[in-house]
Amino acid sequence: MKNKLMHLSNETMNVGFVKKVEALSGSSVRRCFQCGKCSAGCPMSAFMEHPPNRIVRLLQLGQGQRVLAGRSIWYCASCETCTTRCPNKVDLAAIMDALRKLSWDADGPSKESYVQLANRLFIENIRTYGRQYELRLGAAFNMKSGQFLKDLMLGPKLISKGKLKMFHSKNKNIGEIEAIFKRIEEMRKKGEAL
């Protein structure tokens, strides 16, 4: 996919997707003039098949599907170095957020990516317990990803050092946390949040 010939026309350029990214992120995509400073400073750049500047470039060409097809957006650590240093006021960290949201909604890319799965389980845990319950997170991830034995041998070590609790302890203000989730869902419905 990465090096496939790109046909450009009004039909192949998905301008609607780019407009969505711009609306969600509140940042212009067209502003970028491809200086490469974001990629130069990105700590995760080396792991991405499309470094940050190329993600923006692909969006400029209306190639959202190429961006979502890759895993680059999930490698982003949201450190915001790119946004801080951009000479042209492109909020790349926000664009990355928007892309992850759109990818999530489209149930897109990350069938092949465990990143999305891990994120989803992480959030579910928070909602259920009001705090993280690592043992369940690890177990659920291994079950759902089909890698049943992954990192299994780390378990006893972590338990012995007290890093991994055998039993969960619910947050006593779980109702307030549920209210936060509810509020976000409301805002999403109205289009006020990602």
Place this chain on the structure above:
Amino acid sequence: MSRIGVFVCHCGENISRTVDVEQVASAAGEIPGVAYACDYKYMCSDPGQNLLKKAVAEHKLDGVVVAACSPRMHEKTFRKAASAAGLNPYLCDMANIREHCSWVHEDKKLATAKASDIVKLMVERVKKGKSLAPITVPVTKRALVIGGGIAGIQAALDIADAGHQVVLVEREPSIGGHMAQLSETFPTLDCSQCIMTPKMVDVANHPNITLHTYSEIEKVEGYIGNFQVTLKHKARSVDESKCTGCGICMTKCPKKKIPNEFDQGHGLRTAIYVPFPQAVPNTPVIDRENCTMFQSGKCGVCAKVCGPGAVDYQQEDRFSVEAVGAVVVATGFKLYSIDRKPEGSPIQGYGEFGYGAIPDVIDGMTFERLASASGPTGGKILRPSDGKEPKQVVFIQCVGSRAREKGISYCSKVCCMYTAKHTMLYHHKVHDGQAYVFFMDARTPGKGYDEFWRRAVEEEEAVYIRGMVSRLYQKGEKIVVMGSDIQVGVQVEIEADLVVLATAVQAQDGADLLAQKLGISYDKYNFYSEAHAKLKPVECATAGIYLAGACQGPKDIPDTVSQASAAAAKVMTLFSKDQLERDPVVAKVNEKYCVGCLACKKVCPYGAVEEKEIRDRQGNLVKVVAYVNPGVCGGCGTCQATCPSKSVELDGYTDEQIMAMIESL
């Protein structure tokens, strides 16, 4: 016995680092005829010059040698100082011990010896030198401007407004040049015609401007302040004094389908025509190659319908001679053609773009005409092949420019900006269309320029793709453009309806021939050379000739207008004096010994040597000798070296001086 003063400069450390200046000064003091010698850290500074002035008075010096930098740098400075001290300035000379010695040597001992030798030479030259007085030349306060584009128009108006007479010569039937063809201009998008045509009218109405259109330069003689220029007025076949510009001849002319050059061949005109409706002058011209009357002798419709009887089929080319004091050259540019070129031509066409054979692949100027309200489509963007509105337009920059293999290595400077403008014009006119631009770099230095380009990208939705187009080809109604986006690292393919090439800016056809007539230099691309790239950007090396606009190199309108006004200012400076003073370093003929072989005339690069008849009192011819016109002589000394009877000598460089210099070593 002479009393020469020698002043050795350290030039900070520039000279003293490799030359023992104290030793040079003390050695100079030993030369017979040297009355005073000293050294100083900065001889060109105020205290340094005072040192020289004081020494001239105290030691009653009758000649001065300053051992310092190149005479190109400070000869004027020291001659002025010598003159202020009461010495003839031409008895002050420079011994160049910087560029010719300290800068190019490392061994201090040898360099010091060489510096002493250089000083010795110059002392001998000054000893045999003569007092000279500057030559004065009268100035004809009338200027010639060649080329009636925006550069020529601006220069002519500025000079004329200063109260001097101007002769403006234009090769085409109307003034206006390329700017009259443009639709809108960057970075403000104001209509080109709206700002151009009033200036054209100003030229026509100005009491100080004599306009000659459809005319060319035939011959140029003379020198600064005193040029005689022969103009060739091509036969217009219409009497300008009788024609009222009513235009009935054009409406009645039966030959109506000639491609109009003004519209880049995309509009049509008649055989008797004005290039465009706003032409100045509004006098038609008959294109004899396409006129039935001239080709077969039958027709004569225009003559029949012309009320004032202005049509004149018998008119012939006529010549006139204009006396002017200064010349502004403003002949402009042409656009590179991607067509196949004959073998041997240094400039090659573009096979990968179909050698210009695909009708919907056009150049930037054609796009200007398509976008112009006065153009062949009335300002609608329609493609040439089938008149349809193109929905996908691809612009390709740097076609011809920056392509050494194609014969041109320079950047054409204006294309980045006009292509950005084109994408905007297109976006304004075709709302559902998409413009793509293939580019290598966006070069947009200039006030408001980068912002303009970014506006095209950010607000006017042009898709800029960094990377060049490999090739394009016709596929049905579409043109397939194969390029790459080097930022993503993928190949890109676009099926375009119209392709616009930003072709290179080149020197005007015949620019080299005109330069030869004027005696000015030009580069390998036929662009005219300025005297100094930074400090004399509008002067030619040939005195009295100035440059304006794209004939010197690719230039946009603001730069062109600036340069035109600068050239006009130079002309006004020249005209502010009644007499010109110039260096008296010119050749003089000893008429007693001259045998009139005129070998000097043959070798003189300035055309300064004339024949002079010597007659006795009864008027009988005694002999013919050579005469050097001091106004024209450039002081190169070629005649002196050539003369078999040693009867021509250059003042300041006489044989006696040169021999004395050689003998001193």
